[in-house]
Amino acid sequence: MTRTAPHPSGFDFASALRGSLALLVQVVIGMMLVLTAGIVAVMTAMAGVLLGVAALVMRFAGGRRSRRTAEAAGKDTITLEARRTPRGWTVE
Numbered sequence: 001m002t003r004t005a006p007h008p009s010g011f012d013f014a015s016a017l018r019g020s021l022a023l024l025v026q027v028v029i030g031m032m033l034v035l036t037a038g039i040v041a042v043m044t045a046m047a048g049v050l051l052g053v054a055a056l057v058m059r060f061a062g063g064r065r066s067r068r069t070a071e072a073a074g075k076d077t078i079t080l081e082a083r084r085t086p087r088g089w090t091v092e
Contacts, residue, residue, distance in 0.1 A: 082091045 080091050082089050084090075
């Protein structure tokens with residue numbers, strides 16, 4: 001055996017380069033994960049705002065239908081009163 005072991009305190013340029021490259025790859029992957037999470041959060045917020053706007057548009061810009069009242073129905077009709085109870089609706 002003619003090879004000798006390297007000195008423990010010696011500087012090895014290849015291992016230093018490999019270590020710095022591994023660190024750089026880990027940092028880039030971490031930044032990509034944070035960026036992806038941020039994009040997903042912004043897209044979720046935008047979807048929520050769009051749903052809210054759509055609900056408001058449907059609520060306020062919907063067609064105005066005339067509601068039939070008891071007077072328009074005639075004199076022979078009976079109006080029932082309904083109220084909410086803990087067990088459901090009760091009609092009187």
